[in-house]
Amino acid sequence: MDVGGTSVRAAVVDAQGSILDTDRVGTPRDESALEDAITGVIEELRNRHEDVCAVGLAVAGFVANDRRTVMFAPHLAWRAAPVADRIAKRVDLPVTLEHDANAAALGEHRFGAARGCRVAALVAIGTGIGAALLLDGEIYRGAYGVAPELGHLTVVPGGRACPCGKYGCWERYCSGTALAATAIELLARHPGQSTVLAREASGDFGSITGRRVAGAARDGDPIAQRAVAELAKWLGEGLALVSDVFDPEIVVIGGGVSGSAPLFLDEAREHYTAAITGARHRPLARIRTAQLGDDAAMVGAAALALEACDNGEDGR
DSSP states (O other): OEEOSSEEEEEEEOTTSOEEEEEEEEOOSSHHHHHHHHHHHHHHHHHHOTTOOOEEEEESSEEOTTSSOEEEOTTSSOEEEOHHHHHHHHHTSOEEEEEHHHHHHHHHHHHSTTTTOSEEEEEEESSSEEEEEEETTEEOOOSSSOOOOGGGSBSSTTOSBOTTSOBSBGGGTSSHHHHHHHHHHHHHHSTTOOSSHHHHHTTOGGGOOHHHHHHHHHTTOHHHHHHHHHHHHHHHHHHHHHHHHHOOSEEEEESGGGGGGGGTHHHHHHHHHHHSTTGGGSOOOEEEEOTTGGGHHHHHHHHHHHHHHHTTOOOO
16 A cells, blocks of 8 residues: 555555556545545455455655654654554554655565666655665665655755745655645746646636646646746756765656656756766766556555565564
8 A cells, every 4th residue: 555645545466566456545634534544445455355465554754663653744644653553453464564665666676667776766756755765675764764754855945834844845846746836836926828727727726736737738838837847957956966965876756746757857867967966977877767657655565565474474
């Protein structure tokens, strides 16, 4: 399962990483309702696949090193919550918990774009930004299980407010949420310049989403295209920071926004090359979209859950 700020997505995955079935619901804001939604999706898929043997939860939040507790999640209701144990008790299955970007990185390393790479970074762009780092195929978690929280690096001091409590975080300028926010700002500053987005919104800026902005950009809307160009700039700038710190051989771009990568990835690479330290004197990381697409976190979480079962970990 991939539990994000917008939706709870689930898949039945086999040992080869193939998805056999899927389901999804919207993400409730309340903690109890969220766990009800997760349990309901699990039971629905178990009704269709009786041989389900374990559950992997990929969560957009800080996961403790024991992979049982969600310590903090900017876009979810959990705070110091023993999520794995609660869900395991309700569904009577072993449950493994993992940060969503870590799960996606593992999925890509085992089955996708990062296969064979010794040092790989993943940047998952969705409602916010999740990130993961693999060293010799192993997740780097940091001392307390929260590394590398790249989405909350400050890129614009005093900039846009972030749900994490800070201002100017990278994800406030490079995410689906950021894409919508940028488009709304541009519409307000340049009324009359939008050919598609303004008409679709009909004055209701609250109805503008990142997905809608991307669609308008494909249709040639000047405001939407400027918003996408702004996202490309911040993606490139951020990836240069990532490479300066970690020096990965590949950066995999995942998450829901990666589905619109043809709109911005080439321009992001240009910004990346211009911003990285010593660009002309060092190998640059390959920047690729996730081969597993938006399913990477679900596939990685399922692989971790199966691995836990094979190792005899109860998870209950």
